[in-house]
Amino acid sequence: MIGSLRKEFEEAKKLAAQDEERALSIIREISIRTMKLMAPEWDCSISLAEYSATRGYPDFFLEMADRIEDSFKFCLEGSQLNSIIASAAFLLKVAERLHLGAENESS
DSSP: OHHHHHHHHHHHHHHTTTOHHHHHHHHHHHHHHHHHHHSTTOOSSSOHHHHHHTTTOOHHHHHHHHHHHHHHHHHHHOOOHHHHHHHHHHHHHHHHHHHHHHHHHHO
């Protein structure tokens, strides 16, 4: 799942040179799907830190929860393409790390 999100993200970055508005839309959708993958039941009614603490997330995620939440909100509300790309890339990197950690625990 994360691999396909990463691929879509790379394609959206390439699209940005031709159609910035469409690229923004795709990157926002990727950000939403990435957050749903990392925190499936989180709905912004509580902080991501609180959500993840009650569900036993790894320490690295808890330590960065505020930054993760801020990056996600910026992806949804921001208007500068380069900044949104950077925030979405950060979210994908966290999701990859979270996914790898889960794989290592189950092995």
